[in-house]
Amino acid sequence: MASLLELTSQGDVATITDESQLSKVVLMTPQQLYELWERQPWQSSAIDFTQDREDWAAMPEADKDDIVWFLSSFFIGEERVATQFNGLVGAYESQSEEHFLTTQQVDEARHAQHFNNFYAKVLGYDGSFEDRLERARRDLNEPFKILFDDVLVDANRRLLEDPTDLEAKVDFVTTYHMVIEGTLALTGQDTLTRILERDGILPGFLEGFRRISTDEHRHVAYGTWFLQQKARDPALRRRIQSTLAELIPIAAGVLTPVGVEVGEPYELLGVASDEVHGFAFRALTRRLKVIGVSLAPAEGDALRA
Ligand SMILES: [Fe+2]
Numbered sequence: 001m002a003s004l005l006e007l008t009s010q011g012d013v014a015t016i017t018d019e020s021q022l023s024k025v026v027l028m029t030p031q032q033l034y035e036l037w038e039r040q041p042w043q044s045s046a047i048d049f050t051q052d053r054e055d056w057a058a059m060p061e062a063d064k065d066d067i068v069w070f071l072s073s074f075f076i077g078e079e080r081v082a083t084q085f086n087g088l089v090g091a092y093e094s095q096s097e098e099h100f101l102t103t104q105q106v107d108e109a110r111h112a113q114h115f116n117n118f119y120a121k122v123l124g125y126d127g128s129f130e131d132r133l134e135r136a137r138r139d140l141n142e143p144f145k146i147l148f149d150d151v152l153v154d155a156n157r158r159l160l161e162d163p164t165d166l167e168a169k170v171d172f173v174t175t176y177h178m179v180i181e182g183t184l185a186l187t188g189q190d191t192l193t194r195i196l197e198r199d200g201i202l203p204g205f206l207e208g209f210r211r212i213s214t215d216e217h218r219h220v221a222y223g224t225w226f227l228q229q230k231a232r233d234p235a236l237r238r239r240i241q242s243t244l245a246e247l248i249p250i251a252a253g254v255l256t257p258v259g260v261e262v263g264e265p266y267e268l269l270g271v272a273s274d275e276v277h278g279f280a281f282r283a284l285t286r287r288l289k290v291i292g293v294s295l296a297p298a299e300g301d302a303l304r305a
């Protein structure tokens with residue numbers, strides 16, 4: 001056991017920089033992840049946005065547009081992952097897994113609440129929660145809608161129809177935990193957090209966003225654990241690979257701002273596209289190494305491009 005690396009803080013393998021350690025990692029179990037959730041509570045409604053309102057008023061219009069594009073993907077993304085999660089909760093295979101999954105659904109609702117508060121109190125989007133979601137939807141690109149409105153909704157529906165369908169569960173966790181959370185959300189969080197820290201702005205938003213990031217690492221840790229268990233079966237391992245092959249080009253499109261062709265270089269708020277896509281590629285491949293699934297070179301290139 002001495003050569004094994006035990007994860008106890010975040011549950012996620014993101015903090016392991018020495019790649020040779022990845023094959024020795026002992027992942028946290030759903031019971032340990034549930035207990036970690038109990039130690040990491042926070043309140044979205046307690047966040048103070050006073051300074052954020054001043055920062056927003058002083059920001060150049062072009063920067064506002066870029067930040068709103070980023071934020072809208074998150075706002076709608078959190079709404080989607082909160083409402084399209086009940087299939088997985090019903091597909092639990094142990095009490096500990098069921099309890100962890102219920103905490104994740106509460107987390108996703110809290111994340112959507114944080115964005116709703118920011119859009120209402122700082123961006124000044126009037127009306128109801130639904131009105132703000134509808135307005136934020138106008139900022140989204142086509143690959144986002146394919147992934148969140150078609151692929152994710154379909155994966156959840158299949159699990160609701162038959163919670164004992166293990167292939168449907170593997171497809172769902174590959175889509176949700178590996179691609180949406182582990183590749184897209186954590187990449188967007190890293191990028192936007194670095195931008196806001198660099199500029200020293202939007203402290204209230206950032207406070208909630210950091211808490212969201214901690215929650216997301218815990219969620220991705222569950223997905224890594226689950227897929228590692230299931231990937232021992234060669235048929236399920238191939239299934240994970242083929243789902244990834246299908247979704248990675250779409251994920252690359254989600255990361256690409258409106259008006260830019262996928263694969264074309266771009267810069268957003270001073271951050272270059274190869275930094276963003278490189279982070280996403282490393283985030284995914286590191287976890288796949290732990291799970292025991294390899295990515296075909298073409299897929300890696302699609303994400304890195
Ligand atoms: Fe979330």
Ligand SMILES: [Fe+2]
Nearest residue numbers: 108181216219
């Ligand atoms: Fe999440």
